Amino acid sequence: MIVEENVALAPLTTFKIGGPARYFVEARTLDDVREALAFARERGLQIFVLGGGSNILIADEGFDGLVLRLRFEDxxxxxxxxxxxxxxxxxxxxxxxxxxxxxxxxxxxxxxxxxxxxxxxxxxxxxxxxxxxxxxxxxxxxxxxxxxxxxxxxxxxxxxxxxxxxxxxxxxxxxxxxxxxxxxxxxxxxxxxxxxxxxxxxxxxxxxxxxxxxxxxxxxxxxxxxxxxKGVLSTSYRSAGSFFHMPFVSRATYEEVQRRARVLDAEKEAQLRPWAWEQPDGTYKIAPGFLLEYTRFQKGYARGAVGISPKHTLSVITSDGATAQEVVALACAMHDEVEKLFSISLEREVKYIGIKSEAQECVQFF
Ligand SMILES: Cc1cc2nc3c(=O)[nH]c(=O)nc-3n(C[C@H](O)[C@H](O)[C@H](O)COP(=O)(O)OP(=O)(O)OC[C@H]3O[C@@H](n4cnc5c(N)ncnc54)[C@H](O)[C@@H]3O)c2cc1C
CATH class of the missing domain: 3.30.465.10 (Uridine Diphospho-n-acetylenolpyruvylglucosamine Reductase; domain 3)
Incomplete structure (x- = not known):
C-alpha cells in the first residue's frame, strides 16, 4: 500500500473543484484496504471513500483525513x-x-x-x-x-x-x-x-x-x-447531477404548493405540468426544478464561475476558477428561496466533504 500526501482531489470529481486530501490511498486488494484503515486508526484520521467523485463537493481547504479510492475492478x-x-x-x-x-x-x-x-x-x-x-x-x-x-x-x-x-x-x-x-x-x-x-x-x-x-x-x-x-451526461457540464432530492410531501402540502404556484404565475404552473406524481402511499413526489422555476435560479443562471445548467434547473455547474464556497452559497440561496415561497426545505443530494459551515457561506455570497 502506498500512502500519498497532499493529493489534489479536484481532478477526481465531476465538479473539478475542491482542495487536496491530506492522505490518499488507492486500494487494489483487501490487504491494501485493511492497511489503510489501520494507518488512519493509528493517527486518528477520518476516512472518506471516493468513488467516481460524481456526487460530492469537496471543501476548498480539502479533506483533513485519509481518502481511500477503491480500484477493485473485477x-x-x-x-x-x-x-x-x-x-x-x-x-x-x-x-x-x-x-x-x-x-x-x-x-x-x-x-x-x-x-x-x-x-x-x-x-x-x-x-x-x-x-x-x-x-x-x-x-x-x-x-x-x-x-x-x-x-x-x-x-x-x-x-x-x-x-x-x-x-x-x-x-x-x-x-x-x-x-x-x-x-x-x-x-x-x-x-x-x-x-x-x-x-x-x-x-x-x-x-x-x-x-x-x-x-x-x-x-x-x-x-x-x-x-x-438534458445536459446530464458527464461530458455535458461540470456538475454533480441533480443537486437536490425530489421532496415527498403530503397531499395537503401538495395542494398548498399548487395554490401558491398558481397565485405566483398560473400560466407557468399549467405549462410545467406534470410537476408532481402521486405515490402508492398517498404522498406526492414533487419536481424540485418546478419549485426553482419560481425563483431567480432558473436554467442558465450564472454568477461568477458557478451557475445553473442551461438545460437542467437542478444541476449546479462550475467553470474555471469556481470555488466550493461559491457552490455552497448558491445551493444555500436556492434552498432558501424555495423554502420562502413554498415552505419546502429541499434536501441536498450532493454530499459535502470537509465543508464546515453552510450558513456562513450563504451570507457571504449574497
Ligand atoms: C452529469 C451527472 C448526472 C447524474 N445523473 C444521475 C442520475 O440520473 N441518477 C442518480 O441517481 N445519480 C446521478 N448522478 C449522481 C452520481 O452519478 C451518482 O450518485 C453516483 O452513483 C455516485 O457514484 P460515485 O462513485 O461517483 O460516488 P462519489 O461521488 O465518489 O461518492 C458519493 C458517496 O458514495 C460513497 N461511496 C462511494 N463509493 C463507495 C463505496 N465503495 N463504499 C461505500 N461508500 C461509497 C462516498 O463515500 C460518498 O459518500 C449524476 C451525476 C452527474 C455528474
Missing amino acids: VEFKTTDSETLATVGAGVDWDVFVARAVARGCVGVELLSGIPGTVGGAVAANLGAYCAECSDTFVQAEVIDTQDPASALQTFTARDCTFSYHDSFFSHHPYRHIILRALFRFASDSARPQAYHDSRFNFADLTQEKGRTPTLQEVREAVIKVRGE
Whole structure:
C-alpha cells in the first residue's frame, strides 16, 4: 500500500473543484484496504471513500483525513438458462458495467445508462433514473466495517441496505462501511417487460418499425440521447447531477404548493405540468426544478464561475476558477428561496466533504 500526501482531489470529481486530501490511498486488494484503515486508526484520521467523485463537493481547504479510492475492478458474469449473476468490484465504472450487462442481454440496468460514478457509489446512492433503480437488480454486497477492519467481511443483502429513493443505509453511515463488491441478478432478455414505466421510453417510439420490441442496446442508446439533450451526461457540464432530492410531501402540502404556484404565475404552473406524481402511499413526489422555476435560479443562471445548467434547473455547474464556497452559497440561496415561497426545505443530494459551515457561506455570497 502506498500512502500519498497532499493529493489534489479536484481532478477526481465531476465538479473539478475542491482542495487536496491530506492522505490518499488507492486500494487494489483487501490487504491494501485493511492497511489503510489501520494507518488512519493509528493517527486518528477520518476516512472518506471516493468513488467516481460524481456526487460530492469537496471543501476548498480539502479533506483533513485519509481518502481511500477503491480500484477493485473485477467483473464476472455467470449465466444460466433463466438468469445472469454479475459480481462486480466497487471501483468499476458504473456505465462500463451497464454497457457490458446490456451487451450480454441482461435486463434491468438499461435505463440506468450514461450515469457517471462507480459501482460502489451507485449502490451507496441507490442510483436511479427513469423509474429504474440500482436496487432493482442488486442482490448483496461484500462490505468491510472501518471500525473493525480485521474482522471477516460482512454480507449486506438488499434488506440490510434499506434502499429507498436515491438513498441507502450507506448514505447515512458514510464513514463506517465500505462496499468492496456487489452482486447483481438479471433476468434474461426474453423475460423483458412489455413496457417501461417512464413514458419517455415507450417501446413503440424507440424503433423505426412500429410494434417491434427494441433491443436493450437501442434502449440504452435512447437513454443516452435523452440524457445528452438534458445536459446530464458527464461530458455535458461540470456538475454533480441533480443537486437536490425530489421532496415527498403530503397531499395537503401538495395542494398548498399548487395554490401558491398558481397565485405566483398560473400560466407557468399549467405549462410545467406534470410537476408532481402521486405515490402508492398517498404522498406526492414533487419536481424540485418546478419549485426553482419560481425563483431567480432558473436554467442558465450564472454568477461568477458557478451557475445553473442551461438545460437542467437542478444541476449546479462550475467553470474555471469556481470555488466550493461559491457552490455552497448558491445551493444555500436556492434552498432558501424555495423554502420562502413554498415552505419546502429541499434536501441536498450532493454530499459535502470537509465543508464546515453552510450558513456562513450563504451570507457571504449574497
Ligand atoms: C452529469 C451527472 C448526472 C447524474 N445523473 C444521475 C442520475 O440520473 N441518477 C442518480 O441517481 N445519480 C446521478 N448522478 C449522481 C452520481 O452519478 C451518482 O450518485 C453516483 O452513483 C455516485 O457514484 P460515485 O462513485 O461517483 O460516488 P462519489 O461521488 O465518489 O461518492 C458519493 C458517496 O458514495 C460513497 N461511496 C462511494 N463509493 C463507495 C463505496 N465503495 N463504499 C461505500 N461508500 C461509497 C462516498 O463515500 C460518498 O459518500 C449524476 C451525476 C452527474 C455528474
